[in-house]
């Protein structure tokens with residue numbers, strides 16, 4: 400099962416990017432994770448560009464198409480997920496390609512505060528309904544007080560969180576196979 404990992408945060412020291420990297424080291428057998436790092440390079444969605452999408456957009460659509468499943472690590476910005484992530488979803492939602500259609504997915508998120516990205520993930524699920532992405536319902540990976548869970552080098556050291564991440568990856572592998580994507 401080939402998973403495309405997307406961090407919704409662009410910043411270098413992002414907890415969510417670190418979470419994605421941690422996931423890459425906790426994969427069950429038969430599952431691989433490729434991080435897609437092109438979010439910052441995507442232009443703002445413009446319907447006028449749909450007939451001849453910019454190169455960065457075409458590359459992104461191809462990455463989504465090639466993936467059996469998605470793993471999205473989202474921060475919470477103003478009770479939602481970041482606009483840059485919505486922008487990517489908008490690009491990938493349009494005909495004729497619509498590579499998100501029917502794609503299995505898993506969500507996770509980290510915040511330094513206590514909110515644990517609950518509202519961001521809930522909002523992201525709402526948006527994924529319309530583009531027909533099929534996210535796992537369980538387990539939920541909601542990480543509060545993220546600064547305590549990574550060491551200064553950015554490694555995920557909290558054992559409970561590592562356990563949730565393992566469960567999520569196993570469940571995503573099984574979900575993807577069950578949906579016949581691999």
Ligand code: FNR
Pocket residue numbers: 408409410412413414415416474475476477478479509510511512513514515516
């Ligand atoms: C935030 N942050 C934030 N946190 C939260 O729990 N709920 C929220 O609604 C918001 N809103 C918000 C808006 C904006 C514009 C920023 C920049 C930040 C704090 C946020 O969780 C924190 O910056 C995280 O560290 C962002 O994730 P990364 O970059 O560490 O992955």
